[in-house]
Amino acid sequence: MTTYLDFFELTQEPFSNAPVSRFYYNSAQHSQALTRLMHAVGYMKGLSILIGDIGAGKTTLARRMLDSLPESEYEAALLVIIHSGITAQWLLRRIALQLGVENPAQEKLALLSQLYQRLLQIYESGKKAVVLIDEAQMLETRELMEEFRGLLNLEVPERKLISFVFFGLPEIEKNLKLDPPLAQRVALRYKLEPFTAESTEAYVKHRLRLAGCPRMPFTPEALLAVHEHSGGTPRVINTLCDNALFEAFLARSETISAELVHRIGDNLGLQGGSAASQASERPSTPASSLPRTANTKIDLAEIDRYLEGLGKL
Known part of the structure; x- marks a missing residue:
């Protein structure tokens, strides 16, 4: 049976809305966005955000960035937020799993200890821990924003131990204001225009x-x-x-x-x-990650001491 691919002598669908990396279009602004985001994570700036309207290509850019982070230099993962009802505990466990924490603890203090130990391992191996968060506008509670602030407080004298990049709709900025100290930590902001x-x-x-x-x-x-x-x-x-x-x-x-x-x-x-306001969102897909394994040890005394400083602004 003849299809439109045959009729136009095409080898595959040119306009599929699936995020196919082969069809990535490196427009001037996409190139600028990626250059700036790569700079931010390269120097472990902490928190960067990329915003754009529905259908602007944020997910495609997030996947492109993940592919652009060399495994020899980064422990990186892409987490897709699939709904707005997630808890801080779920978020911490997903981040821990994607950064290579085996058997994340159920109890929060123990989980933070595991994550901290893993981040130290990544740092000592000469790599940088980076987590890209797609559909970040679904992070709608102050509790979640405070959790990110706490994670960004994990650092060594030379630098932060983890960097985050939020990809999402403009509502991200409203959500960040739920925790003003976190909003102040945004090191880079870039908006994709039509x-x-x-x-x-x-x-x-x-x-x-x-x-x-x-x-x-x-x-x-x-x-x-x-x-x-x-x-x-x-x-x-x-x-x-x-x-x-x-x-x-x-x-x-x-x-x-x-x-x-x-x-x-x-x-x-x-x-x-008016297309941007009428387009519908593509269903979210499960998170993808670069899995790592590690033998983590829980040092509750050390993490207790460290957490005493997490309330700093």
């Missing part, structure tokens, strides 16, 4: 080229229509272009016109420039 018309065109051409498309099916006017209806949001650009390729295939048309894109945009309920 693509311009020129970036939208370059993005579409980039994905088509990587999918093996031998010719450009979208007219210049059609590309402008894609930008108009998507508002420059990558996820919505993908949806529009995928639909356009399929509809053109059904019509056996090798050219995609602005008229077709406008019709698809209208059918999807996308009014020009």
